[in-house]
Amino acid sequence: MKTTSSSSAVGVWLIGAYGDIATTLMVGTHAITQSLASTNGLITSVAPFTELPLVELSQLRFGGCDIRDTRLVLSAEEVYRRSRTYSREILDAVCPALEHAQSDIATRTDFTWNPQQASSADTGPTLAERVDGMRQLLREFKTRHRLSHVVVVNLASAEPLAQPHASTHSLTGLEQLIQSNAKQHLSPSDCQAYAALAEGCPYLNFTPSRGGELGGLQELALRNRIPFGGNDGKTGETLVKTALAPMFAYRHLQVLSWEGVNLLGNNDGATLSHPENRTAKIANKGNVLHKILGYPVHSGVTINYVPSLGDWKTAWDLIHFSGFLDAPMTMQFTWQGCDSILAAPLVLDMIRLADFALRRGEAGPMRHLACFFKNPIGVEEHSFYRQFQMLLAYAQHHLGKRNTVTE
């Protein structure tokens, strides 16, 4: 992999560090750098991205936080035992590296609350104290390892939506809400995004939670000249949906209904089995069709928790459409994939691209990362093919080449 980036290590701060994706991401990075696995699935390992001076995987230094108290090696064992996401050989080989990273993972039970059950009068640490706590962790991590900078990635469980509040649209209003301990209006991901951007860290939100979506956070990112990206990684059913839906549009086939059933067996599936946690995810999965096809489609998305499937998810989609002479036809697809194996390389790609964007002095939403997200901030384009062209155009621009991609 050709990279000629900064010589010092780049920090990666994983929020939800003991989760399946974060664990697989760390296991995978060490497996690749120890030549135990290929770079399959990483788009930054193929042209034209290999020509960009991206940070080497071996230069990434992992740290992070979780609300659970365990150890990285134990979460890696758990992922292996439950789902066989990677081989025993890989796990044994990377265990020393995971042990090495352990001292950079903090358990912080105060980093979570349910905005739907909170009030400003709640006891316990205030929002301002929690934000300060997160900022301090980031500063210590950076200093401890003399990191040039730190990319923060939200890989925490999906969270319930906070009650909207007009003050979140501006930075001043957002900071007032933090100071007044307005837990019902601010979710953990809002405050963690604030802490990251305030510390000058690029921020990526892979979850369906709000992350960097608030106007006040975007103002902060622009003020501090920080790039950010989100929301909700596009790894499975929605990836196929946004690759397939343009075909119906191009051929002027009228989509009548598009029904999707998702069966998830991992912790994410358990979290999403609670209606309050899955509201944003269902909206993200459903909204893409209208935007690609240009007309409203009868579209149902369900997410069912099936524990025995572990990390191996199944999606079944039925597309009912009409063609010439209004003849009705049906297409169905079944997608079976390993959740963390699909997600981890996307996160690694984005970490490398976010680090690159920061070093190039870019700030605000990284629109070129739209192809990685179900609900890309600042982008209305949902066709996977067109989104990928945006990413290629970005790379070509930085390589000083004319965009040679054709439809």
Ligand SMILES: NC(=O)c1ccc[n+]([C@@H]2O[C@H](COP(=O)([O-])OP(=O)(O)OC[C@H]3O[C@@H](n4cnc5c(N)ncnc54)[C@H](O)[C@@H]3O)[C@@H](O)[C@H]2O)c1
């Ligand atoms: N796997 C995919 O294909 C995919 C696709 C899109 C989005 N996502 C999202 O990525 C996220 C991570 O997925 P996963 O499968 O690793 O989930 P997971 O449940 O295995 O891991 C989440 C981790 O976050 C921790 N956590 C919860 N709240 C926290 C908080 N406020 N601060 C710090 N840590 C917290 C949990 O203790 C857990 O260890 C989820 O939000 C999921 O919806 C996953």
